[in-house]
Amino acid sequence: MAEKPPQHEITQLLAQWREGNQSALDELYPLVYDELHRLARRYMSRERKGHTLQTTALINEAYVRLVDQRNVPWANRSHFFAISAQIMRRILIDHARRHQYAKRGGGARQVSLDEAATVVMPDQSGELLRLDEALKSLAEMDPRRSQVVELRYFGGLNNEEIAGVLHISENTVTRDWNMARAWLYQQLSGSTAN
Amino acid sequence: MTPERWQQISRIFKSAILLDNEARAAYVASRCGRDDSLRVEVEKLIDSYGKANADEFMNGMAAEAAAPLLTDDEIGPHQDILNKGQQFGSYIILDSLGSGGMGEVYLARDTRLDRTVALKVLSPDISQDKRRMQRFRQEAKVASSLNQPNILTVFEFGEVDGLTFLATEYIDGETLRDHLEAKRLKLSEIVDISIQVLAALDAAHEARIVHRDIKPENVMLRRRDGVVKVLDFGLAKVTEHKYSTLEHDSDPEAITEFRTAPGVIMGTINYMSPEQAKASEIDERTDIWSMGVIMYEMVTGKIPFRGSTTSHTIVQILEKDPVPLTKLVKAPVELERIVMKAIAKKPVERYQTAKDMLADLRSFQKRLEISAELEQTSPLVTPDEPGLGAKKKRVLVFAVVGMLLATAAIFAINIRRSSRSAATPSVTTPAVAPVERTLTYWITVQKFKGRNPYQDPFSLAGEINFETGYRIRVNVRSPQQGYLYILNEGPASGAPEYNVVFPTPTANNGASLVPAGETIQIPKKSWLRFDTQQGVEKLWLVFSENVLTELEPIKQFASIETGGLITDPALNKSIKNLTDTHSATKPGVEKGETLTTVKAASKLLVYAIKLEHH
Numbered sequence: 001m002a003e004k005p006p007q008h009e010i011t012q013l014l015a016q017w018r019e020g021n022q023s024a025l026d027e028l029y030p031l032v033y034d035e036l037h038r039l040a041r042r043y044m045s046r047e048r049k050g051h052t053l054q055t056t057a058l059i060n061e062a063y064v065r066l067v068d069q070r071n072v073p074w075a076n077r078s079h080f081f082a083i084s085a086q087i088m089r090r091i092l093i094d095h096a097r098r099h100q101y102a103k104r105g106g107g108a109r110q111v112s113l114d115e116a117a118t119v120v121m122p123d124q125s126g127e128l129l130r131l132d133e134a135l136k137s138l139a140e141m142d143p144r145r146s147q148v149v150e151l152r153y154f155g156g157l158n159n160e161e162i163a164g165v166l167h168i169s170e171n172t173v174t175r176d177w178n179m180a181r182a183w184l185y186q187q188l189s190g191s192t193a194n
Numbered sequence: 195m196t197p198e199r200w201q202q203i204s205r206i207f208k209s210a211i212l213l214d215n216e217a218r219a220a221y222v223a224s225r226c227g228r229d230d231s232l233r234v235e236v237e238k239l240i241d242s243y244g245k246a247n248a249d250e251f252m253n254g255m256a257a258e259a260a261a262p263l264l265t266d267d268e269i270g271p272h273q274d275i276l277n278k279g280q281q282f283g284s285y286i287i288l289d290s291l292g293s294g295g296m297g298e299v300y301l302a303r304d305t306r307l308d309r310t311v312a313l314k315v316l317s318p319d320i321s322q323d324k325r326r327m328q329r330f331r332q333e334a335k336v337a338s339s340l341n342q343p344n345i346l347t348v349f350e351f352g353e354v355d356g357l358t359f360l361a362t363e364y365i366d367g368e369t370l371r372d373h374l375e376a377k378r379l380k381l382s383e384i385v386d387i388s389i390q391v392l393a394a395l396d397a398a399h400e401a402r403i404v405h406r407d408i409k410p411e412n413v414m415l416r417r418r419d420g421v422v423k424v425l426d427f428g429l430a431k432v433t434e435h436k437y438s439t440l441e442h443d444s445d446p447e448a449i450t451e452f453r454t455a456p457g458v459i460m461g462t463i464n465y466m467s468p469e470q471a472k473a474s475e476i477d478e479r480t481d482i483w484s485m486g487v488i489m490y491e492m493v494t495g496k497i498p499f500r501g502s503t504t505s506h507t508i509v510q511i512l513e514k515d516p517v518p519l520t521k522l523v524k525a526p527v528e529l530e531r532i533v534m535k536a537i538a539k540k541p542v543e544r545y546q547t548a549k550d551m552l553a554d555l556r557s558f559q560k561r562l563e564i565s566a567e568l569e570q571t572s573p574l575v576t577p578d579e580p581g582l583g584a585k586k587k588r589v590l591v592f593a594v595v596g597m598l599l600a601t602a603a604i605f606a607i608n609i610r611r612s613s614r615s616a617a618t619p620s621v622t623t624p625a626v627a628p629v630e631r632t633l634t635y636w637i638t639v640q641k642f643k644g645r646n647p648y649q650d651p652f653s654l655a656g657e658i659n660f661e662t663g664y665r666i667r668v669n670v671r672s673p674q675q676g677y678l679y680i681l682n683e684g685p686a687s688g689a690p691e692y693n694v695v696f697p698t699p700t701a702n703n704g705a706s707l708v709p710a711g712e713t714i715q716i717p718k719k720s721w722l723r724f725d726t727q728q729g730v731e732k733l734w735l736v737f738s739e740n741v742l743t744e745l746e747p748i749k750q751f752a753s754i755e756t757g758g759l760i761t762d763p764a765l766n767k768s769i770k771n772l773t774d775t776h777s778a779t780k781p782g783v784e785k786g787e788t789l790t791t792v793k794a795a796s797k798l799l800v801y802a803i804k805l806e807h808h
Contacts, residue, residue, distance in 0.1 A: 088256065089256065092256055128256070131256075140197075141195060141196075141197045141200040142197065142200055142201075142204075149252075152255075153252050153255060153256050154255070154256045156255045175208045178207075178208070178211060178243060179204055179207055179208060179239070181243075181246050181251060181252055182207075182239050182240070182242040182243035182246055183239060183242070184246075184251075184252070185242045185243075185245060185246035185249070185251050185252075186238060186239060186242035189242070189245070
């Protein structure tokens with residue numbers, strides 16, 4: 001089994017964060033990042049083509065592995081999912097950036113056959129980076145809607161779970177999502193709202 | 195767009211999309227009044243809403259859409275910068291050796307001299323940082339001038355297509371970190387490795403080069419002859435820069451940067467000197483400190499300063515007095531003196547030069563050789579350090595077959611001897627060679643869905659809340675040889691019935707005597723499964739210096755068919771007597787992050803792992 005951060009540390013950090021200690025988040029972030037990233041890569045290398053990556057399953061597994069579940073208040077779980085959604089976003093964006101870098105011919109890189117296969121994807125990485133940018137603009141106008149998008153699209157949470165994390169009703173989640181998604185679509189398809 | 199405008203649009207939008215086309219147009223028109231631009235915005239958004247639905251925009255999840263991106267880096271957070279077979283300047287890439295915080299390492303052939311080298315290629319983001327590169331270049335230049343057998347030889351430092359690389363000799367071997375995890379070191383080996391690292395430091399310090407990042411990951415042991423090579427002279431400064439970025443900057447980008455160097459924080463901080471932790475001036479004595487910490491770890495299996503978080507660790511480094519070696523293991527006093535001197539908080543109280551420390555170690559080594567005692571060749575008796583030895587499980591002696599419907603563990607003891615020693619309260623710990631039984635355990639959990647394993651197994655230090663579908667394996671290890679018996683006591687009320695978990699006919703040839711230092715997986719190839727009855731499942735661990743005649747008969751009940759159920763009431767009764775008698779003298783329990791160590795101040799250890807079963 002791979003090295004993993006001590007459970008109680010994560011558990012403590014989660015508790016501290018929930019109690020409002022923001023620096024706990026700073027410590028939590030890299031730990032969870034590494035775990036999620038590792039799991040995601042492992043899933044993908046195992047399943048390869050034709051399989052989808054189940055974000056929720058991934059985060060659940062990270063949760064089970066990272067958090068000492070003996071004395072954890074349930075509320076910590078929402079916090080864990082919230083940070084995980086944020087981190088999944090970051091992981092994917094990081095990968096997309098590297099992908100773009102590679103495509104620009106960064107360094108002495110040569111494109112291998114394997115990679116040529118993934119290039120068939122219609123500029124997935126560019127799309128993702130644009131979405132990320134649009135989501136940042138959305139966050140400036142409307143932080144809650146951008147969070148809903150993050151939790152749902154990057155964290156794989158369903159409406160009920162999102163409602164729990166953000167302390168809003170499920171109906172509100174649905175409405176937020178509709179609006180945010182329409183706006184993001186508009187941004188990505190090139191027209192501007194401004 | 196202002197947030198106010200956005201909210202205005204939002205209020206109209208959310209109702210509008212619930213209406214059919216005709217009603218919608220009217221509704222929007224009435225809500226927007228004469229504000230045409232508002233109407234246009236709302237209509238555009240409604241239009242996008244329809245298209246997004248039709249296109250199934252963001253219907254899946256980001257990870258699904260972006261999954262192929264995740265597969266293009268198999269090695270680490272960085273993509274492979276170079277590929278096998280690729281020409282890179284005058285080098286041909288033969289293989290990838292892995293990645294570190296700074297970039298990728300490749301096995302390559304230098305076509306000019308036809309020699310095999312290790313090629314470290316710095317990741318582009320580091321290469322692009324001019325200030326850091328300048329420093330790095332200068333240090334690498336100095337480091338390459340070092341010519342000492344224990345320092346990794348630097349052949350070339352250069353740039354190809356904007357990528358900075360370092361070509362060094364290639365060492366076929368393992369890092370001291372891997373070595374430490376794989377086995378316990380003998381005293382003679384510890385001294386030998388330390389002397390070689392110090393010899394490298396001595397040469398570097400003579401040349402006024404401070405390594406700054408001495409840690410087990412930076413020490414290679416050559417497979418062929420055990421020669422030690424110290425790596426990464428001159429790279430440390432760059433790493434250190436990353437550090438300060440994280441420590442003093444809450445910018446999320448900085449955190450990302452930190453994590454692109456996995457292990458930088460966790461790995462480095464444990465060996466960091468107080469002056470490094472305080473970010474004050476450092477000199478050669480900082481390397482002496484790190485060397486001391488490594489030696490401490492090699493001897494005891496524990497890192498002297500370690501907190502649950504980075505900042506706790508720093509506080510420990512700055513303030514905590516380390517536990518003396520001899521409190522943890524049976525180590526020679528002279529060795530303790532050397533190590534403790536190296537990790538004195540104040541640089542002036544440490545060895546002032548690597549040469550001085552080297553001299554002390556060499557004379558210690560001589561004495562060892564002269565006395566050539568058993569001690570020299572036998573592994574140190576150490577309590578276990580969570581997270582160090584635990585990861586690599588040695589080949590196991592006990593092959594327990596697909597097993598019992600219920601589990602439990604017992605740490606057993608020798609009754610004859612214990613009648614004398616068990617009465618001794620554990621408070622009075624004799625200063626010399628205390629009578630003690632030590633057993634370390636951890637539990638591996640495999641989730642099952644139906645008959646099939648589901649997800650990867652994970653390990654826990656001890657008690658878990660057991661859930662349906664969990665199957666487990668108990669791992670035990672002791673620095674001492676002893677007789678081991680493991681029994682499961684289910685949650686049933688009334689007179690308990692036990693199931694044998696260990697020994698079994700297939701494991702250890704059916705014998706209960708377990709060799710020192712061996713990790714025993716129970717069962718080895720399959721998993722223990724509990725029945726569906728809820729409550730506390732006890733695994734009684736009984737570990738004894740001498741054979742326990744009253745427990746030996748349990749072997750005959752070890753069978754897969756019966757789940758190891760002991761059907762002899764008299765035997766069950768005598769087991770109960772044993773556990774009742776001896777669980778009264780509670781063993782000391784050290785719960786680590788990944789292991790639990792149980793110690794009894796007697797020749798018999800009896801301990802129950804309790805698993806809550808829901």
